[in-house]
Amino acid sequence: MNLSYWEIKSWLTNVDYTIVGSGIVGLNCALRLKQRFPEARILILEKGMLPQGASTKNAGFACFGSLSEIIDDLKSHSEEEVFQLVEKRTKGLQLLRKTLGDSTINYQQLGGYELFSKSDDLLEQCKAKQDHINSFLKPLFHHNVFRFEPNTFGFQNCQNTLSVNQFEGQIDTGKMMMALLQLASNSGIKILNNISVEDVSEDLTSVKIKTNQ
Template identity: 75%
Template sequence: MNLSYWEIKSWLTNVDYTIVGSGIVGLNCALQLKQRFPTASILILERGTLPQGASTKNAGFACFGSLSEIINDLKTHSEDEVFQLVKKRIDGLQLLRQRLGDDIIDYQELGGYELFSKTDDLYEESQSKKDSINLLLKPLFNQEVFSFKPNEFNFKNCHDTLGYNQFEGQIDTGKMMASLTQLVLGSGVKILNNSTVEQFSENDNSVNIKTDQFEFSTSKLLIATNGFASALDISEVKPARAQVLITKPIENLHIKGTFHLDQGYYYFRNIDNRLLFGGGRNLDFKGEETTELTQTQRIQDKLEDLLKTTILPHTAFDIDYRWTGIMGVGQQKKPIVKQLSNNVFCGVRLGGMGVAIGSLVGKELADLL
């Protein structure tokens, strides 16, 4: 890359902290570092023109897990682990709302609903375990979280009763990321987009970083790339592609709130009188373990089929856009926030809960130093 003396001097010299990834985690990490070390030189490197993973691609659910999802988590995690996961999500959402303000991110607590297909056992299991889950979560909310309500949205091919969570909210993802970015730039942190970190090597008191554009050294390196973490040899994180579509505006779209289906593997909501619908990774876990930002026919067909048969059975609609995001998942749902070596740290594996826990993981990452 053809860099001038000024560019090298102003952006790539005497860098104290370099953060890889300008998503929710990276930006919150930068803000926390600036708070702790006001005079430090902080640089964020972002591989995309916009944050490339999931931070600007997600559905904007301010959620902490549907009833069937929490029940499923208890099959692979202890009760205390699940309690701590939910607590971290709630704490993270509170931090996000405090940091940016509800008006700026268009936070609305319209409640969350869960549809249950008639072809599996999730409905019966959720009914039978609702009380024990409410008891588990009572210390966090001081009242019951999950209940059941009649299906007043005219959804078809599902049970007539929907799971309901009064505490679930929604945000405008674009407004959240734009305001976070403005906060970070306003604090004096620099962001370089279209810069992919290819490799790094460590000395006693610095890290040499090679991107596809330039090389430089930094005192500390903080990795916040989540779904792309495996590219930097963090093997506990696997990429998980999420495919999303959105319809053109629909007149009198009566759907309000956030909606889950099939243990949270499908999710939809009304945004600007359009139906945003995503998911389907469970149709092909291995195939969706990729960082390719493309769609597949199988999943797109399934999303459209569910729209026609279940969600909007009596409503004509046209698809306006389709896109994909890349999440970071692993065998456990607890995020990885740790020191990797003397001068390298990471905050990754958000497990599809980036809106909920991203702010907190970013803060925890900065606090490792």
């Protein structure tokens, strides 16, 4: 690609931070850097026309872990590690809501529901552990997180009982990404799309990025 003097001057000169990917992680990283270093020139390189990661391809669940997921995590991690993981996820959601606003991302705390198949005993495992998990998480949420309710959704091959997490919800990830992109633009962060990073090398004074352009 042949770039003009003005293009090089405006987008590619004296860049202080280059971030690969304009998904939720990349944009939040750029915004945080801009908060810490207001005068920094920040550039984001995105390989797609739109953010190509999972940021807009998930179901929009504002979640931190179902009952069975937390029980499974405790099989390979300590209670302290799992507690910290849930805490980080919860604080991450709170930060997202504070940064963009609930109405902007259409946040709705409708709860999270976990269905159980009739073909295994996962429901019984969860029933046996629910009180312990609620007690374990109470310092973080100050209320019981999980409860069981009758399954009224009508899905076939599922148990008649489901698990409810009252603190989970949903967001519109398309609106979320549009708001983050607008916030980045308003902060003076530059984004170049359709740029794939092929290699990164560094020496004592600089970092060189090889792209497909």
